[in-house]
Amino acid sequence: xxxxxxxxxxxxxxxxxxxxxxxxxxxxxxxxxxxxxxxxxxxxxxxxxxxxxxxxxxxxxxxxxxxxxxxxxxxxxxxxxxxxxxxxxxxxxxxxxxxxxxxxxxxxxxxxxxxxxxxxxxxxxxxxxxxxxxxxxxxxxxxxxxxxxxxxxxxxxxxxxxxxxxxxxxxxxxxxxxxxxxxxxxxxxxxxxxxxxxxxxxxxxxxxxxxxxxxxxxxxxxxxxxxxxxxxxxxxxxxxxxxxxxxxxxxxxxxxxxxxxxxxxxxxxxxxxxxxxxxxxxxxxxxxxxxxxxxxxxxxxxxxxxxxxxxxxxxxxxxxxx
Amino acid sequence: xxxxxxxxxxxxxxxxxxxxxxxxxxxxxxxxxxxxxxxxxxxxxxxxxxxxxxxxxxxxxxxxxxxxxxxxxxxxxxxxxxxxxxxxxxxxxxxxxxxxxxxxxxxxxxxxxxxxxxxxxxxxxxxxxxxxxxxxxxxxxxxxxxxxxxxxxxxxxxxxxxxxxxxxxxxxxxxxxxxxxxxxxxxxxxxxxxxxxxxxxxxxxxxxxxxxxxxxxxxxxxxxxxxxxxxxxxxxxxxxxxxxxxxxxxxxxxxxxxxxxxxxxxxxxxxxxxxxxxxxxxxxxxxxxxxxx
Numbered sequence: 017x018x019x020x021x022x023x024x025x026x027x028x029x030x031x032x033x034x035x036x037x038x039x040x041x042x043x044x045x046x047x048x049x050x051x052x053x054x055x056x057x058x059x060x061x062x063x064x065x066x067x068x069x070x071x072x073x074x075x076x077x078x079x080x081x082x083x084x085x086x087x088x089x090x091x092x093x094x095x096x097x098x099x100x101x102x103x104x105x106x107x108x109x110x111x112x113x114x115x116x117x118x119x120x121x122x123x124x125x126x127x128x129x130x131x132x133x134x135x136x137x138x139x140x141x142x143x144x145x146x147x148x149x150x151x152x153x154x155x156x157x158x159x160x161x162x163x164x165x166x167x168x169x170x171x172x173x174x175x176x177x178x179x180x181x182x183x184x185x186x187x188x189x190x191x192x193x194x195x196x197x198x199x200x201x202x203x204x205x206x207x208x209x210x211x212x213x214x215x216x217x218x219x220x221x222x223x224x225x226x227x228x229x230x231x232x233x234x235x236x237x238x239x240x241x242x243x244x245x246x247x248x249x250x251x252x253x254x255x256x257x258x259x260x261x262x263x264x265x266x267x268x269x270x271x272x273x274x275x276x277x278x279x280x281x282x283x284x285x286x287x288x289x290x291x292x293x294x295x296x297x298x299x300x301x302x303x304x305x306x307x308x309x310x311x312x313x314x315x316x317x318x319x320x321x322x323x324x325x326x327x328x329x330x331x332x333x334x335x336x337x338x
Numbered sequence: 339x340x341x342x343x344x345x346x347x348x349x350x351x352x353x354x355x356x357x358x359x360x361x362x363x364x365x366x367x368x369x370x371x372x373x374x375x376x377x378x379x380x381x382x383x384x385x386x387x388x389x390x391x392x393x394x395x396x397x398x399x400x401x402x403x404x405x406x407x408x409x410x411x412x413x414x415x416x417x418x419x420x421x422x423x424x425x426x427x428x429x430x431x432x433x434x435x436x437x438x439x440x441x442x443x444x445x446x447x448x449x450x451x452x453x454x455x456x457x458x459x460x461x462x463x464x465x466x467x468x469x470x471x472x473x474x475x476x477x478x479x480x481x482x483x484x485x486x487x488x489x490x491x492x493x494x495x496x497x498x499x500x501x502x503x504x505x506x507x508x509x510x511x512x513x514x515x516x517x518x519x520x521x522x523x524x525x526x527x528x529x530x531x532x533x534x535x536x537x538x539x540x541x542x543x544x545x546x547x548x549x550x551x552x553x554x555x556x557x558x559x560x561x562x563x564x565x566x567x568x569x570x571x572x573x574x575x576x577x578x579x580x581x582x583x584x585x586x587x588x589x590x591x592x593x594x595x596x597x598x599x600x601x602x603x604x605x606x607x608x609x610x611x612x613x614x615x616x617x618x619x620x621x622x623x624x625x626x627x628x629x630x631x
Contacts, residue, residue, distance in 0.1 A: 078437050126616050129623040133379045133440060134575060138619065141572040144565075145612035152605055262568065266444055273441065307452030314445025318438050319431065 039281075043187050052179040053251075054295055058288045059190045060248040065271040065283030066197050067240035072269070073278030074201050075233045076213035080136045080265050081123065081143030085238040087150060087260035089116040089245030094162040094255035095155050105168045105176060109189075109246040116242020117235055119146070124234035128227055131216075140262060147260040161256030165249065182251060189247050193240050198280055200236065209233055263307075270310060273317045276324025285325055343601055349480040351597040357486055357555070359593020360493035361548055363586040365570045367497055368544035370579040371504070374517040375537045377436050378428065381444040384567030385451050386542045389416050390549020391558045392454060395465050405468040405554070412550050413543035420542025424535045432534075447564070454560035462557025471554075489551050494586075496547060501582045513537060572615040578628020588626060 046055050064086055071077045093112030096103055127138045150156045157163070167176035176182045200206050208229050211219045220226050249255045258264065267290065275286025290310070297306050317324070323331060365383060372380045380386075393412045397403040403411065423446065431438050471485035504510040516523045516533055524530045549563070556562060569592075577588030592611050599610040606613075618626060 078440070126619045129619050130575070133373075133377075133436065136437070136440060137379060137571040137575055138615070140568055141575065141612050141615055144568045144572075145609045148608040152608075262564070266448070269441065269444075304456050305452065307455070308449050311445045311448030311450075311452060314448060315427065315442055318442040318445065319427065322434070322438060 040191070043191075047180055047183045052183045054291070056179075056183055056186045056251045057248070057295075058291045059186045060244050060251065061268075061271065061287040061291050062284045063190050063193045063247070064241050064244035065268050065275070065287040066194055066280075067237045067244065068268045069272045069277065069279075069283040070197050070200065070240070071233060071237040072272060073282075074206060074213065075209045075230060077128075077230065077234070078132075078136045078269070079127075079139040079234075079237070080262070080269070081139030081141075081146075082237075082241050082268050083260050083262065083264035084123070084143035084146040085116040085120055085241035086245035086248075086264060086268075087146065087255070087257075088119050089113055089242030089247075090249040090255040090259050091150060091156055091162070092116075093246040094165055094249045097165050097168065097250070098162060099155075101166070103168070104172050105170055105250050108168075109243065109250060112246030112249070113239055113243040116245065117239035120235045120238020120242070121231075123238065124231045128230045128234065140265065143260070143265055144262060147257065147262070150257060150260050156255075159257065161254055162249075163254045165253040165255075167250055167253060176250070186247055186251060189243065193243060194280075194284075196236075197240070200233075201280070205229070205232075266314075267310065270314055270317070272324075273322075274313065274324055276327035276330075277322075279324065279326040279330065282324050282326035346480050348601055351601045352594060353480075353482060353486060353597075355593040355595070355597020355600070356590065357489055357593070358596060359590035360490050361552060361566070361589075362570055362573045362592055363497055363589025364493050364544055364548040364551075365566070366574045366577065366585045366589050367500055367582060368541040368548075369570065369574055370582065370585050371500070371513075371544070372538055372541035373579050375513065375520075375534055376424075376428070376432070376439070378439040378443065379571075380538075380541065381440060381567070382423075382447040382450065383443075383541075383545050383570070384563030384565075385447040386416060386420060386545040386563070387549040387552070387566065388454065388558075388560060388563035389419070389450060390546030391465070391553040391562065392458075392549075392560075393546070394550045394553050395463055395558050398465065405550075409547070409550050413547040416546035416549075417539040417543030421535050421539030423542075424538035428538070429531065429535070451560050451564060458560065460559060460561060462559040462562075465553035465558055467554040485554060489555060492551055493548070496544065497582070497586045500544065501586075504582060569611055572611050574625075575615050576611075576618045576625060578625020580625070580628045584625075584627025 043059075064082070067085075068079065068082050071079055089109075089112040091112075092115040093108045096111050097105065097108045123139065123142050126142065127135055130138060151158060167182060169175055170181070170185060174181050174185075176185065201209070208219065208224055211222070211224070212226055212229060216226060245255075245259060248259075268287075271287040271290045272283045273286070274282075274289060275284065276282025293309070294306065297303055297309065302309070321328070365387060369380055369383055372378060372383075390412050393415060394405075394408040397408055397412070398405075427442060427446070428439055431442065467485045471483075471488050474481040474483045475487060504513055512523065512528055512533060516528070516530060520530050523533075552562070573588055573592050574585070576592065577584045579585070592614065595614065596607055596610055600607040622628075
């Protein structure tokens with residue numbers, strides 16, 4: 017019995033390894049097949065959605081304000097790169113990520129004081145405040161945002177104006193973020209997070225400092241969302257208010273929900289689909305209907321497809337292997 | 339002159355603040371009533387408020403239905419629409435995690451707002467002020483446009499009526515009991531699913547009523563409810579959803595604070611309520627009128 021279990025586990029792990037290698041191979045080959053800018057957008061949003069999912073999927077906290085971290089990462093990086101021309105992009109990205117992490121610490125300290133629906137409302141309100149700050153602050157370019165940024169040279173050596181090298185940097189950033197999240201949720205720390213999600217009072221009674229765990233998860237999620245925003249700014253060479261708008265906070269929820277809340281690969285799939293949808297519809301006659309279409313997908317997902325695509329596949333495999 | 343600010347400017351901004359506060363009060367009241375029974379935060383509340391204003395505008399344009407009729411008819415129409423949403427979309431997932439219901443209402447808000455943006459564009463449409471309310475009242479220290487005075491009065495009367503129905507009538511006692519223990523109420527032979535549907539419809543009707551009131555005041559546009567709703571969320575967090583009186587007082591107070599900020603530090607007017615929210619969370623996390631769990 018024990019032997020079978022071990023073999024199953026290793027079998028499971030082997031499948032995971034193959035899947036990871038296959039995905040990595042796709043990631044490495046993709047820019048030769050598809051439009052690199054679209055792929056980079058997908059990867060940036062995938063990291064954003066993965067960071068968001070860390071909070072919703074593994075701690076059960078629904079943040080309605082993650083756009084604030086995406087935008088903070090983007091704006092700080094954008095501002096520094098435009099202000100200090102000698103700054104290398106990786107330092108800009110690092111600074112943007114740190115700024116978002118710090119903002120996450122402040123928001124987290126406030127928001128974790130309440131649970132459930134209140135948590136969602138508080139994060140939404142704080143993010144809206146951030147939106148107005150970016151709208152009015154002197155360094156953000158107001159309604160226009162920051163434009164014409166230079167990608168520069170990575171470590172002062174690698175020219176990022178070449179889309180291919182830019183793409184591999186974005187891929188590396190994504191893989192780093194993804195592995196960090198994977199390591200986090202599979203660690204004992206992640207086990208405690210899941211315990212909080214399933215039954216918070218019990219986690220408290222077991223002696224865990226629940227608030228500290230939630231805060232740390234929140235800060236980590238905010239920091240990774242900031243990393244996504246900072247990277248996105250370097251790729252597209254602009255930072256705008258779109259990233260700070262509540263629509264963006266809603267969209268990352270949709271990406272995660274569509275792909276599968278609480279699965280590792282769900283957000284990657286969901287965000288790629290949503291970005292692709294934007295890409296396809298954006299140029300077509302249906303361009304103005306994106307908001308309605310996303311709303312309909314939202315409603316359908318909630319009514320009939322709560323597990324998301326990856327969640328559904330996982331359930332299907334489990335059922336048929338039994 | 340007070341603090342080097344002309345009195346007319348100060349009082350002007352304070353009345354504007356009072357009007358905004360009246361809308362915050364009406365909308366947060368509707369949210370609180372819905373939350374009490376359904377445990378759902380209605381993210382479509384802003385879209386339903388916009389719907390109220392738009393339906394009033396369209397009724398006037400296409401059927402010549404005047405302001406007074408609209409003030410009664412539109413909340414009923416939009417309220418029924420809300421009841422249908424509850425019955426056919428929210429009820430099937432009522433037993434799932436409440437976050438799903440929240441996401442559903444968010445999706446509905448996207449759909450409603452998107453539809454109206456496509457049909458009528460993003461720009462504002464003006465709704466004429468009813469004949470009776472054109473002109474202004476001379477208060478001695480300032481002129482108060484009559485319609486603005488009416489909005490504050492009407493909003494407060496609506497809040498009072500809602501309070502009266504919930505606290506002083508039999509229907510209201512069902513509602514309060516249902517908030518405490520829905521299963522027991524069902525056991526007593528009260529048709530709880532119906533009560534839930536009606537409650538959601540009633541909350542939506544309040545939002546639509548606010549929308550009709552707002553139509554002559556602000557320009558009627560598809561986006562008019564979305565940003566307002568986020569401020570109302572902050573108001574709800576500040577006040578806590580414990581009491582109706584609390585919601586009204588918090589709503590008015592936040593409107594006045596916003597108005598004052600506009601006078602003394604205009605750049606901060608859009609953020610001040612969120613800052614108050616942060617402060618309240620630090621000092622009294624369950625809100626000024628909220629109950630400790």
